[in-house]
Amino acid sequence: MRIDFDPEAMGRTPFYKLLTSVVVPRPIAWVSTLSEAGTANLAPHSFFTVACVSPPVVQFTSVGRKDSLRNIEETRQFVVNLAPEHLFEQINATGTDFPRGVSEFDAVGIAREPSRAVKPPRVAASPVALECELHSTVTLGDSTVVFGRVVHAAVSEAAMVEGHPDVRRLRPLARLGKDEWGTTGEVLEISRIRYADWPGVTQG
Numbered sequence: 001m002r003i004d005f006d007p008e009a010m011g012r013t014p015f016y017k018l019l020t021s022v023v024v025p026r027p028i029a030w031v032s033t034l035s036e037a038g039t040a041n042l043a044p045h046s047f048f049t050v051a052c053v054s055p056p057v058v059q060f061t062s063v064g065r066k067d068s069l070r071n072i073e074e075t076r077q078f079v080v081n082l083a084p085e086h087l088f089e090q091i092n093a094t095g096t097d098f099p100r101g102v103s104e105f106d107a108v109g110i111a112r113e114p115s116r117a118v119k120p121p122r123v124a125a126s127p128v129a130l131e132c133e134l135h136s137t138v139t140l141g142d143s144t145v146v147f148g149r150v151v152h153a154a155v156s157e158a159a160m161v162e163g164h165p166d167v168r169r170l171r172p173l174a175r176l177g178k179d180e181w182g183t184t185g186e187v188l189e190i191s192r193i194r195y196a197d198w199p200g201v202t203q204g
Helices: 012-022 067-075 085-093 104-108
Strands: 029-034 040-045 048-052 057-063 077-082 128-140 143-155
Touching: 029 057, 029 067, 040 057, 040 067, 040 104, 057 128, 067 077, 067 128, 067 143, 077 143, 085 104
Parallel strands: none
Antiparallel strands: 029 040, 029 077, 048 057, 057 143, 077 128, 128 143
Protein backbone atom coordinates (compact mmCIF):
# COMPACT_ATOMS: atom_id res chain seq x y z
CA MET A 1 0.00 0.00 0.00
CA ARG A 2 1.34 3.44 -0.98
CA ILE A 3 0.04 6.94 -0.32
CA ASP A 4 -0.31 9.07 -3.46
CA PHE A 5 0.65 12.75 -3.61
CA ASP A 6 -0.38 15.17 -6.36
CA PRO A 7 1.98 18.18 -6.65
CA GLU A 8 -0.70 20.28 -8.36
CA ALA A 9 -3.23 19.65 -5.59
CA MET A 10 -0.72 20.02 -2.74
CA GLY A 11 0.91 23.26 -3.84
CA ARG A 12 4.51 24.43 -3.72
CA THR A 13 5.52 24.34 -0.06
CA PRO A 14 3.95 21.03 1.02
CA PHE A 15 5.34 19.23 -2.03
CA TYR A 16 8.75 20.89 -1.55
CA LYS A 17 8.80 19.45 1.99
CA LEU A 18 7.91 16.03 0.61
CA LEU A 19 10.63 16.16 -2.06
CA THR A 20 13.34 17.21 0.36
CA SER A 21 12.33 14.42 2.74
CA VAL A 22 12.69 11.68 0.12
CA VAL A 23 15.56 12.96 -2.02
CA VAL A 24 18.10 12.23 0.71
CA PRO A 25 20.85 12.54 1.68
CA ARG A 26 21.80 15.65 -0.28
CA PRO A 27 25.39 16.96 -0.29
CA ILE A 28 25.81 20.60 0.65
CA ALA A 29 27.52 23.24 -1.46
CA TRP A 30 28.67 25.87 1.03
CA VAL A 31 28.96 28.64 -1.53
CA SER A 32 31.12 31.71 -1.01
CA THR A 33 30.77 34.70 -3.33
CA LEU A 34 31.65 38.37 -3.56
CA SER A 35 29.27 41.15 -4.48
CA GLU A 36 30.38 43.90 -6.86
CA ALA A 37 30.70 46.11 -3.78
CA GLY A 38 33.13 43.60 -2.25
CA THR A 39 30.92 42.01 0.43
CA ALA A 40 31.71 38.34 1.00
CA ASN A 41 28.63 36.10 1.14
CA LEU A 42 28.46 32.52 2.39
CA ALA A 43 25.41 30.26 2.18
CA PRO A 44 24.57 26.53 2.14
CA HIS A 45 22.77 25.07 -0.86
CA SER A 46 21.65 21.45 -0.66
CA PHE A 47 20.59 20.97 -4.30
CA PHE A 48 24.18 20.24 -5.38
CA THR A 49 26.06 17.74 -7.54
CA VAL A 50 28.65 17.17 -10.28
CA ALA A 51 27.33 18.13 -13.72
CA CYS A 52 30.21 17.25 -16.05
CA VAL A 53 33.61 15.55 -15.90
CA SER A 54 35.43 17.12 -18.85
CA PRO A 55 35.42 20.04 -18.45
CA PRO A 56 34.89 19.69 -14.68
CA VAL A 57 31.58 21.39 -13.89
CA VAL A 58 29.57 21.37 -10.66
CA GLN A 59 26.04 22.65 -10.21
CA PHE A 60 23.85 23.95 -7.43
CA THR A 61 20.35 25.35 -7.39
CA SER A 62 19.32 28.66 -5.90
CA VAL A 63 15.69 28.35 -4.82
CA GLY A 64 14.58 31.94 -5.34
CA ARG A 65 16.96 34.82 -6.06
CA LYS A 66 19.38 34.59 -3.17
CA ASP A 67 22.54 36.63 -2.64
CA SER A 68 24.71 33.76 -3.88
CA LEU A 69 22.98 33.88 -7.27
CA ARG A 70 22.99 37.68 -7.51
CA ASN A 71 26.71 37.85 -6.69
CA ILE A 72 27.58 35.14 -9.20
CA GLU A 73 25.64 36.97 -11.89
CA GLU A 74 27.60 40.14 -11.05
CA THR A 75 31.11 38.68 -10.73
CA ARG A 76 30.87 35.28 -12.50
CA GLN A 77 32.89 33.54 -9.80
CA PHE A 78 32.21 31.44 -6.69
CA VAL A 79 33.72 28.80 -4.42
CA VAL A 80 32.05 25.57 -3.31
CA ASN A 81 33.38 24.75 0.15
CA LEU A 82 32.73 21.30 1.58
CA ALA A 83 30.42 21.49 4.59
CA PRO A 84 32.21 19.51 7.34
CA GLU A 85 30.55 17.95 10.34
CA HIS A 86 32.50 19.97 12.91
CA LEU A 87 31.11 23.26 11.51
CA PHE A 88 27.49 22.10 11.72
CA GLU A 89 26.18 25.05 13.74
CA GLN A 90 28.06 27.66 11.68
CA ILE A 91 26.83 26.15 8.41
CA ASN A 92 23.25 26.27 9.66
CA ALA A 93 23.74 29.88 10.83
CA THR A 94 24.89 30.98 7.37
CA GLY A 95 21.47 29.94 6.08
CA THR A 96 19.95 32.84 8.06
CA ASP A 97 18.25 35.45 5.85
CA PHE A 98 20.73 38.24 6.59
CA PRO A 99 20.04 41.48 4.67
CA ARG A 100 21.98 41.98 1.45
CA GLY A 101 25.25 43.69 2.25
CA VAL A 102 25.82 41.74 5.48
CA SER A 103 28.69 39.25 5.27
CA GLU A 104 27.91 35.85 6.76
CA PHE A 105 31.64 35.36 7.32
CA ASP A 106 31.61 38.33 9.70
CA ALA A 107 28.15 37.84 11.22
CA VAL A 108 28.73 34.17 12.07
CA GLY A 109 32.45 34.54 12.81
CA ILE A 110 33.88 32.26 10.13
CA ALA A 111 37.54 32.59 9.20
CA ARG A 112 38.26 33.04 5.52
CA GLU A 113 41.35 32.54 3.38
CA PRO A 114 42.24 33.78 -0.12
CA SER A 115 41.41 31.62 -3.09
CA ARG A 116 44.09 30.89 -5.65
CA ALA A 117 42.23 31.31 -8.97
CA VAL A 118 39.11 33.38 -8.14
CA LYS A 119 38.31 36.44 -6.04
CA PRO A 120 35.70 35.07 -3.56
CA PRO A 121 37.38 33.79 -0.38
CA ARG A 122 37.43 30.20 0.80
CA VAL A 123 36.29 28.95 4.21
CA ALA A 124 39.58 28.44 6.03
CA ALA A 125 38.34 25.51 8.13
CA SER A 126 36.70 23.62 5.26
CA PRO A 127 38.76 20.66 4.03
CA VAL A 128 37.82 21.16 0.37
CA ALA A 129 37.38 24.20 -1.85
CA LEU A 130 36.31 24.06 -5.50
CA GLU A 131 37.03 27.43 -7.10
CA CYS A 132 34.64 28.06 -9.97
CA GLU A 133 34.05 30.36 -12.92
CA LEU A 134 30.43 30.68 -14.01
CA HIS A 135 29.69 28.41 -16.96
CA SER A 136 25.96 29.08 -17.35
CA THR A 137 22.63 29.25 -15.57
CA VAL A 138 19.25 27.70 -16.30
CA THR A 139 16.04 29.12 -14.84
CA LEU A 140 13.35 26.59 -13.96
CA GLY A 141 10.21 28.11 -12.43
CA ASP A 142 11.16 29.75 -9.13
CA SER A 143 14.71 28.36 -9.13
CA THR A 144 17.99 28.86 -10.97
CA VAL A 145 20.52 26.11 -11.62
CA VAL A 146 24.06 27.49 -11.54
CA PHE A 147 26.79 25.64 -13.42
CA GLY A 148 30.38 26.43 -12.45
CA ARG A 149 33.52 25.30 -14.22
CA VAL A 150 36.03 24.19 -11.59
CA VAL A 151 39.27 26.06 -12.31
CA HIS A 152 41.09 25.07 -9.12
CA ALA A 153 40.59 22.54 -6.32
CA ALA A 154 42.24 22.64 -2.90
CA VAL A 155 42.04 19.72 -0.45
CA SER A 156 43.42 19.64 3.07
CA GLU A 157 46.46 17.42 3.38
CA ALA A 158 44.95 15.96 6.56
CA ALA A 159 41.99 14.65 4.53
CA MET A 160 44.15 12.72 2.07
CA VAL A 161 44.95 9.00 2.24
CA GLU A 162 47.37 7.61 -0.35
CA GLY A 163 46.88 10.65 -2.54
CA HIS A 164 43.08 10.53 -2.51
CA PRO A 165 40.50 12.42 -0.40
CA ASP A 166 39.10 10.06 2.24
CA VAL A 167 35.43 10.48 3.14
CA ARG A 168 36.12 9.34 6.70
CA ARG A 169 38.45 12.30 7.11
CA LEU A 170 36.36 14.79 5.14
CA ARG A 171 33.32 14.00 7.33
CA PRO A 172 30.82 15.86 5.10
CA LEU A 173 27.38 16.85 6.30
CA ALA A 174 24.26 16.15 4.27
CA ARG A 175 20.77 17.62 4.35
CA LEU A 176 17.75 15.47 4.99
CA GLY A 177 14.09 16.46 5.45
CA LYS A 178 12.64 19.13 7.74
CA ASP A 179 15.39 20.40 10.08
CA GLU A 180 17.32 17.16 9.85
CA TRP A 181 20.97 16.79 8.87
CA GLY A 182 22.99 13.65 8.27
CA THR A 183 26.57 12.53 8.82
CA THR A 184 28.55 9.96 6.88
CA GLY A 185 27.86 7.08 9.24
CA GLU A 186 28.84 3.61 8.05
CA VAL A 187 30.74 3.55 4.75
CA LEU A 188 30.07 0.56 2.48
CA GLU A 189 32.55 -0.50 -0.20
CA ILE A 190 31.93 -2.76 -3.19
CA SER A 191 33.52 -3.02 -6.65
CA ARG A 192 31.41 -2.55 -9.75
CA ILE A 193 30.94 -5.80 -11.70
CA ARG A 194 32.11 -5.82 -15.32
CA TYR A 195 29.77 -7.50 -17.78
CA ALA A 196 32.63 -9.81 -18.78
CA ASP A 197 32.69 -11.07 -15.19
CA TRP A 198 28.91 -11.46 -14.85
CA PRO A 199 27.89 -15.02 -13.95
CA GLY A 200 26.96 -17.01 -17.03
CA VAL A 201 28.66 -14.72 -19.54
CA THR A 202 30.80 -16.77 -21.92
CA GLN A 203 34.35 -15.56 -22.36
CA GLY A 204 35.03 -15.24 -26.11
